[in-house]
Amino acid sequence: MPIAYANFPYLTTILLTCVAGLLIILFLPAEQTRQIKRVSAVCAGVTLAISLYLFVAYDHAAGGWQFAEKVAWVPSLGIHYFNAVDGFSLPMLLLTGIVFFTGVLTMWELELRVKEFFALIILLVTGVFGLFMSLDLFFIFVWFDVSLFPMYLLIAVWGSTRKEYAAMKLTLYLLAGSALILPGIVYLVVKSGMFTFDLTVLMEPGTFTPSEQKLAFFLFYIGFGILAAVWPFHTWSPVGHVAAPTAVSMIHAGVLMKIGAFGILRLGMFLCPVGWQYWAPLMALLATVGIVYGVLAGLRQTDLKYVIGYSSVSHMGVVGLGLATMTVSGLNGAVFQMFAHGVMTALFFSSVGYIYDRTHTKAIAELGGLSRSMPLAAGFFIVAALAGIGVPCLASFWAELLVFIAAFKVYPVYAVFAVGALAVSALFMLRVVQRTCYGPPAERVAQLPDISPGLAVPRAILVSVIVLFGLFPSLMYNLIQTASIPFIGRLPW
Amino acid sequence: MVNWMTLSPELFYGLVMTAVFMVLCLVPANPRRDHATALILAAVGLAVTVGATGMRGDLFVDTYRVDLFSQVFKVMLSLGLLLVVLLCSELAGVDEKRHALVYLLLSLCTLAMMMLVSAVNLVTIYVALELSSYCLYVLVFLRKGQARSAQTAIRYFLVGASASAVMLFGLALIYGAARTTSVVALSAALPQLISRPDVLTGLLMVLGGFFFKLALFPFHFWAPDVYEGAANQVAAYIATASKVATVAVLIRIVAMAGDGSLLLVRALAALAIVSMTVGNLTAIVQKDFKRMLAYSTIAHGGYILLGILSMSPEGFSAAVFYAFTVLVLKFSCFFVLAKVATDGANLSIDGLAGLHRRSPLLAMVLMMALFALAGIPPTIGFTGKLFIFTAAMAKGHLVLVLIAMFNVVVSLYYYLLAIKAAYLTEPAKNLPAIRLSVGERLLAGALVAVTVCAGIFPAPLLDLAEAAVRTVI
Numbered sequence: 001m002p003i004a005y006a007n008f009p010y011l012t013t014i015l016l017t018c019v020a021g022l023l024i025i026l027f028l029p030a031e032q033t034r035q036i037k038r039v040s041a042v043c044a045g046v047t048l049a050i051s052l053y054l055f056v057a058y059d060h061a062a063g064g065w066q067f068a069e070k071v072a073w074v075p076s077l078g079i080h081y082f083n084a085v086d087g088f089s090l091p092m093l094l095l096t097g098i099v100f101f102t103g104v105l106t107m108w109e110l111e112l113r114v115k116e117f118f119a120l121i122i123l124l125v126t127g128v129f130g131l132f133m134s135l136d137l138f139f140i141f142v143w144f145d146v147s148l149f150p151m152y153l154l155i156a157v158w159g160s161t162r163k164e165y166a167a168m169k170l171t172l173y174l175l176a177g178s179a180l181i182l183p184g185i186v187y188l189v190v191k192s193g194m195f196t197f198d199l200t201v202l203m204e205p206g207t208f209t210p211s212e213q214k215l216a217f218f219l220f221y222i223g224f225g226i227l228a229a230v231w232p233f234h235t236w237s238p239v240g241h242v243a244a245p246t247a248v249s250m251i252h253a254g255v256l257m258k259i260g261a262f263g264i265l266r267l268g269m270f271l272c273p274v275g276w277q278y279w280a281p282l283m284a285l286l287a288t289v290g291i292v293y294g295v296l297a298g299l300r301q302t303d304l305k306y307v308i309g310y311s312s313v314s315h316m317g318v319v320g321l322g323l324a325t326m327t328v329s330g331l332n333g334a335v336f337q338m339f340a341h342g343v344m345t346a347l348f349f350s351s352v353g354y355i356y357d358r359t360h361t362k363a364i365a366e367l368g369g370l371s372r373s374m375p376l377a378a379g380f381f382i383v384a385a386l387a388g389i390g391v392p393c394l395a396s397f398w399a400e401l402l403v404f405i406a407a408f409k410v411y412p413v414y415a416v417f418a419v420g421a422l423a424v425s426a427l428f429m430l431r432v433v434q435r436t437c438y439g440p441p442a443e444r445v446a447q448l449p450d451i452s453p454g455l456a457v458p459r460a461i462l463v464s465v466i467v468l469f470g471l472f473p474s475l476m477y478n479l480i481q482t483a484s485i486p487f488i489g490r491l492p493w
Numbered sequence: 494m495v496n497w498m499t500l501s502p503e504l505f506y507g508l509v510m511t512a513v514f515m516v517l518c519l520v521p522a523n524p525r526r527d528h529a530t531a532l533i534l535a536a537v538g539l540a541v542t543v544g545a546t547g548m549r550g551d552l553f554v555d556t557y558r559v560d561l562f563s564q565v566f567k568v569m570l571s572l573g574l575l576l577v578v579l580l581c582s583e584l585a586g587v588d589e590k591r592h593a594l595v596y597l598l599l600s601l602c603t604l605a606m607m608m609l610v611s612a613v614n615l616v617t618i619y620v621a622l623e624l625s626s627y628c629l630y631v632l633v634f635l636r637k638g639q640a641r642s643a644q645t646a647i648r649y650f651l652v653g654a655s656a657s658a659v660m661l662f663g664l665a666l667i668y669g670a671a672r673t674t675s676v677v678a679l680s681a682a683l684p685q686l687i688s689r690p691d692v693l694t695g696l697l698m699v700l701g702g703f704f705f706k707l708a709l710f711p712f713h714f715w716a717p718d719v720y721e722g723a724a725n726q727v728a729a730y731i732a733t734a735s736k737v738a739t740v741a742v743l744i745r746i747v748a749m750a751g752d753g754s755l756l757l758v759r760a761l762a763a764l765a766i767v768s769m770t771v772g773n774l775t776a777i778v779q780k781d782f783k784r785m786l787a788y789s790t791i792a793h794g795g796y797i798l799l800g801i802l803s804m805s806p807e808g809f810s811a812a813v814f815y816a817f818t819v820l821v822l823k824f825s826c827f828f829v830l831a832k833v834a835t836d837g838a839n840l841s842i843d844g845l846a847g848l849h850r851r852s853p854l855l856a857m858v859l860m861m862a863l864f865a866l867a868g869i870p871p872t873i874g875f876t877g878k879l880f881i882f883t884a885a886m887a888k889g890h891l892v893l894v895l896i897a898m899f900n901v902v903v904s905l906y907y908y909l910l911a912i913k914a915a916y917l918t919e920p921a922k923n924l925p926a927i928r929l930s931v932g933e934r935l936l937a938g939a940l941v942a943v944t945v946c947a948g949i950f951p952a953p954l955l956d957l958a959e960a961a962v963r964t965v966i
Contacts, residue, residue: 142870175902
């Protein structure tokens with residue numbers, strides 16, 4: 001694939017903005033919470049602006065790696081600081097920018113240990129940005145872990161509902177994943193015999209034998225799959241989402257889980273296409289089980305956040321099914337779904353977070369008539385629920401459509417199960433909306449104020465993104481095409 | 494004719510420092526004066542050692558070699574001594590009358606370890622090892638007012654003496670087969686002899702002596718008791734400088750055997766696996782911070798062994814790099830420990846509660862050190878592990894690396910418990926803030942900076958380690 005070097009280091013600027021924000025916050029006195037929040041918001045805003053610019057400025061006709069920048073880092077080991085974006089990573093960058101910015105705004109009312117919270121959030125997001133743009137296996141792994149380990153403190157300090165248990169479980173699960181990824185990376189680098197961590201070099205066809213690819217792909221699939229909540233490694237995910245504070249749930253379900261799927265795509269499928277082909281039936285099976293399981297487990301939940309947590313498991317299953325089809329349409333759908341689900345679930349968690357902050361309950365049974373007492377907040381929740389169901393004109397519709405078109409061709413049986421399960425979940429979700437938003441107002445919600453304009457801004461941004469890409473899916477589709485068509489085209493079969 | 498300049502570090506520690514502290518032992522005690530003297534001398538010692546890195550030479554009938562390898566380790570040793578002396582500003586765990594004695598023994602022990610890393614004759618190695626061990630036995634004994642420390646010291650001594658006996662027996666076996674005690678001559682002879690059972694047994698027995706120092710399975714069980722029973726500063730010295738010296742000799746001895754023996758590699762691999770697993774699993778249930786660190790040291794010994802058993806220049810230099818890593822990180826932990834437990838008492842993990850309020854800086858030092866020990870990037874701990882795993886993988890030890898990685902995940906659990914105590918748990922009663930002097934603040938900042946910067950820019954250190962290792966093989 002062609003590599004176009006940038007005349008201005010946009011990608012590094014994103015990272016440096018985060019690092020600068022982090023340093024400024026570290027040196028601000030902890031009492032100046034307003035300043036700290038402002039710095040975080042500016043930092044998030046700048047990263048969002050740059051990722052938006054890159055999203056627009058990417059040359060669709062040329063394709064390939066663009067805005068590349070490369071510096072030797074540890075020459076003796078072949079490690080480079082090497083960043084570039086393509087049609088797969090640009091949607092992820094934009095998603096990260098959106099969720100980061102709206103997440104910071106969502107937490108505007110935070111009062112507990114503000115300085116540490118925003119410092120950790122920025123550190124986490126730095127890792128996520130780095131991972132999506134890096135083309136060096138060493139850095140990909142570094143960014144991967146940088147984006148994981150702040151989670152422990154973020155959930156354990158600021159969370160709720162069995163937070164210490166959830167934080168420990170999540171951290172150990174995700175780092176168990178990295179315990180497979182690192183050997184996978186080192187294995188490939190050593191086997192290539194080239195002493196380089198450069199992804200663009202290692203992905204040349206014929207670098208690895210089929211058996212090496214099968215082994216490495218398996219390590220990557222399970223390692224990143226844990227983060228992508230692939231069944232049966234998903235159990236950390238609902239627990240973690242429920243326990244995390246709102247912005248962390250948003251970033252976590254919205255962006256971090258995408259890292260898992262993106263890692264399978266970037267490391268597993270790019271480096272080990274034969275391994276991908278070999279393991280694809282397993283991927284499809286686990287993804288379908290995940291979809292069905294997520295739906296069934298969601299039916300039993302009485303806690304709103306658990307409902308969303310399990311719906312994330314099934315939506316990430318859709319991504320997995322798309323990746324397993326090994327077709328252009330499936331890949332397009334999977335990446336589109338990663339973006340759409342990220343925005344949708346961020347909206348979901350941020351509206352539930354607001355409801356919880358005010359009512360101090362997430363139990364579906366204790367809520368009711370929200371649309372009367374807080375119409376705006378309920379409206380956001382309903383949009384998120386509709387997007388989760390996959391209603392046309394909202395972004396997830398197109399994504400799921402693409403995945404199922406591909407899946408019906410390649411894995412018809414699985415596709416029937418998956419679509420059936422999602423239909424059941426749609427009915428259930430509508431019922432949840434009805435119970436919480438309509439009907440007679442529950443006592444504890446009747447007197448509560450609606451969401452303030454300031455706090456409505458981040459939710460409104462998320463809604464408009466969902467609607468925009470729902471009405472004009474080609475904005476996203478055409479971009480992903482520039483990566484998926486050449487990628488499928490150069491596969492060895 | 495011996496060029497005495499090549500021996501300047503040894504001469505400095507052997508003559509100047511020991512002489513000064515012998516005098517200070519005799520005159521009436523004055524802890525402040527003793528500490529200031531020790532600080533200045535240790536700093537000068539570091540400068541002398543750094544100045545001597547360029548020295549080369551074979552001395553004393555080729556039993557003593559000064560090369561880049563030995564000099565790099567001597568720098569690490571004198572750095573370790575300086576750091577530990579910095580911690581001694583509140584040496585509350587030892588009777589004031591004996592502070593000068595502590596410094597005397599610390600310098601003597603550092604001297605012994607310098608001799609150890611330069612020794613290229615099995616007899617010299619043995620003598621140097623014993624000298625350093627005896628210093629440590631006494632140091633452990635010196636803790637104030639605890640019958641426990643005497644008991645610990647005696648146990649330490651007995652285990653150490655048994656390890657020495659095993660080692661001597663091994664030396665005899667090797668000498669019997671190869672008819673030489675020179676490491677250089679052995680490097681030529683051993684690769685042919687290594688398949689013989691008596692030679693392999695002998696070599697493993699010799700290594701046993703060093704496994705004792707490195708606290709590797711099955712010679713590990715002294716470590717938790719000694720860490721717990723010794724004064725905090727002494728435990729810090731054992732956990733840092735003493736480990737570094739051992740890594741150096743292990744590399745020399747294993748390099749001597751060449752990579753011809755599959756059995757040797759398998760034996761080392763088994764020991765590495767058991768050490769990692771036993772160390773990490775036992776560390777989980779520890780309540781005392783020092784005991785936890787002791788078990789984590791056992792596990793880290795296993796990681797280092799993984800680099801050494803790769804028997805390649807990459808593996809050896811990764812082990813050297815990792816030795817430096819352990820030095821920095823373990824010292825960071827002990828620095829926090831010594832500052833939190835200013836009365837010189839032991840510290841339970843729960844005793845870290847509320848640290849983020851009492852001293853945000855110390856809490857950060859602790860968090861960075863523990864995350865680095867758990868191998869989280871972008872810290873030096875991750876980079877060190879990456880080098881070791883790459884070297885092991887290059888020799889085809891995929892399964893070993895996977896086991897090591899899962900051990901890393903297990904270890905994360907108990908490191909997180911300590912981080913949780915420091916950042917989340919609120920103490921039962923309100924504890925006062927911890928005051929740090931300007932120097933201590935700088936030291937804390939420097940430790941965090943080294944932990945991160947050496948992780949992000951490892952190239953200069955790694956190149957130095959590689960250059961050093963090339964002089965051995």
